[in-house]
Amino acid sequence: MREERRIVVRVAWDRLFSAATALLSYLSLIPLFLILYYIGRRGISAVDWDFFTSLPAPVGETGGGVSNALVGSAVLIGVACVLAVPVGIAAGVFLSEYGKSRLAGAVRLAVDVLQGIPSIVIGIIAYLWIVRPMRGFSALSGGAALAMLMLPVVVRSTEETLRLIPSALREASLALGVPRHRTVLKVILPAGLSGILTAVILGVARISGETAPLLFTAFGSPFMEWNVLRPMNSLPLMIFNYATSPYPEWHALAWGASFVLAVFMLLMNLVAKVMARRWKIRF
Amino acid sequence: MEDTILRIENLCAFFGDHRVLSCVNLSVPRNKTTAVMGPSGCGKTTLIRCINRMHELVQGASTTGRILLHDDDIHRMNPIVVRRRIGMVFQKPNPFPTMSIYDNVIAGYKLNGVRLGKAESDRIVEESLVKAALWDEVKDIIHRKGTFLSGGQQQRLCIARSLAMAPEVLLLDEPTSALDPKATSRIEQLIFELKKDVTVLLVTHNMAQAARVSDYTAFVYLGELVEFGPTEKLFTVPEDRRTEEYLTGKFG
Numbered sequence A: 001m002r003e004e005r006r007i008v009v010r011v012a013w014d015r016l017f018s019a020a021t022a023l024l025s026y027l028s029l030i031p032l033f034l035i036l037y038y039i040g041r042r043g044i045s046a047v048d049w050d051f052f053t054s055l056p057a058p059v060g061e062t063g064g065g066v067s068n069a070l071v072g073s074a075v076l077i078g079v080a081c082v083l084a085v086p087v088g089i090a091a092g093v094f095l096s097e098y099g100k101s102r103l104a105g106a107v108r109l110a111v112d113v114l115q116g117i118p119s120i121v122i123g124i125i126a127y128l129w130i131v132r133p134m135r136g137f138s139a140l141s142g143g144a145a146l147a148m149l150m151l152p153v154v155v156r157s158t159e160e161t162l163r164l165i166p167s168a169l170r171e172a173s174l175a176l177g178v179p180r181h182r183t184v185l186k187v188i189l190p191a192g193l194s195g196i197l198t199a200v201i202l203g204v205a206r207i208s209g210e211t212a213p214l215l216f217t218a219f220g221s222p223f224m225e226w227n228v229l230r231p232m233n234s235l236p237l238m239i240f241n242y243a244t245s246p247y248p249e250w251h252a253l254a255w256g257a258s259f260v261l262a263v264f265m266l267l268m269n270l271v272a273k274v275m276a277r278r279w280k281i282r283f
Numbered sequence B: 001m002e003d004t005i006l007r008i009e010n011l012c013a014f015f016g017d018h019r020v021l022s023c024v025n026l027s028v029p030r031n032k033t034t035a036v037m038g039p040s041g042c043g044k045t046t047l048i049r050c051i052n053r054m055h056e057l058v059q060g061a062s063t064t065g066r067i068l069l070h071d072d073d074i075h076r077m078n079p080i081v082v083r084r085r086i087g088m089v090f091q092k093p094n095p096f097p098t099m100s101i102y103d104n105v106i107a108g109y110k111l112n113g114v115r116l117g118k119a120e121s122d123r124i125v126e127e128s129l130v131k132a133a134l135w136d137e138v139k140d141i142i143h144r145k146g147t148f149l150s151g152g153q154q155q156r157l158c159i160a161r162s163l164a165m166a167p168e169v170l171l172l173d174e175p176t177s178a179l180d181p182k183a184t185s186r187i188e189q190l191i192f193e194l195k196k197d198v199t200v201l202l203v204t205h206n207m208a209q210a211a212r213v214s215d216y217t218a219f220v221y222l223g224e225l226v227e228f229g230p231t232e233k234l235f236t237v238p239e240d241r242r243t244e245e246y247l248t249g250k251f252g
């Protein structure tokens, strides 16, 4: 009898506990939905065809678009990827394949520290190292700052992905008389490809909303600009500049840009999820 | 003894300070099947991993003594060459998950950057799969991923992958331990047929299997080679008391 009652009490606690965790996890979704709702409500009306294809209108005129900021964001992300992805993958391979050396320990520490540095500090560094010597704001310096933010994500995810690959696979290749470097390039990397691509996409999502490191590097520009050696606009910079301006038309554009940026992030995360699942390799 | 292909002299193997094999002396006859038998943890896997120099890839692992392939010391040869001449099939099937069945079979060439003509690679793939008794089952799905096959088929695919490199010696580490009786008997039959062209060194837990497929048997106990001889003799009139106790199930 007593035994039975005890079990009833335990089951009740169990139920209560799972209900509490479920409730709390729904609560954690509320801020996200509030943000999306608000951005959507204010932003969606600003997004039309002109928004994507036109340059910003002069003060006082309605309409206009943010085509230059869209192009700028794409160029900046491209520059950051070109700089960060090869280096990041190489470092990740090094850490997973030769990870017991002293140098590897140092690299790991450096990457962790880099990950913790505030993005505005990285912007200042890029200013000192690139903008000043080159005597001018440029998309290149902005891309470099974003690359430094992206690098730790790529390095650590590559390392983790490759570590999860069973050593049986490595041995299968080595036992066929395949040298180590070819084993890494042709067996290990392809097996980890989906994980690495996922990491790159998440890295892109991470940097596409960064504003602070661009303030003194890419700087912003009202013109359509393709040259990476010149100042360039980007969505977050544009949001920052327009949202702090006194003009209602610009506020509307800033809301629109926020909306586009939020949708872009959502898409990137979805793509990463789908890719990780679709391309998952069966060992 | 007739033609010897591998001569192991005073081989000791270590993981760090831990000695796993002590003073193994063994002459492996050419184009015969030699079974390596012994209780779990006695060093069978380590022994065959020394032979294709996979043992030294483990952090802190080392060996002393000599292993001669024909008359060449394998420690003086490039490990890559050693591994091309001495193939290995692992305990757990490990086909390359990113490759099709076809590419798995010629992976040894592809990964090494050897360019084969279409006709030649087709021929190698077919021949190897026929030898591994897998051709009929996979010839219509040859461009599908190798990892979609059953465990036994995957293991035969791994055998085909090793055979494609035309090795002189094939090391098999408990190739049937994860398989059902039907798949096991196919692989045993295959081992039996292989000895026309290759020397097979087969690690097995299973005494009946050793008795069925091997010409010679080595019994390893606690890192020591206790006894080596023709399978029939070792199973019927073992010289060493420990061999006899193992065979009669007193331990292991």
Ligand SMILES: Nc1ncnc2c1ncn2[C@@H]1O[C@H](COP(=O)(O)OP(=O)(O)OP(=O)(O)O)[C@@H](O)[C@H]1O
Residues within 6 Å of the ligand: B015, B018, B020, B038, B039, B040, B041, B042, B043, B044, B045, B046, B047, B058, B205
């Ligand atoms: N990577 C390793 N590091 C350290 N010790 C190891 C390692 N691999 C094996 N050993 C040790 O070496 C000894 C022999 O192992 P080995 O794998 O050769 O045994 P085995 O005869 O193949 O056993 P089984 O029949 O269970 O496969 C064991 O005592 C084991 O603890």
Ligand SMILES: [Mg+2]
Residues within 6 Å of the ligand: B044, B045, B046, B173
């Ligand atoms: Mg073993």
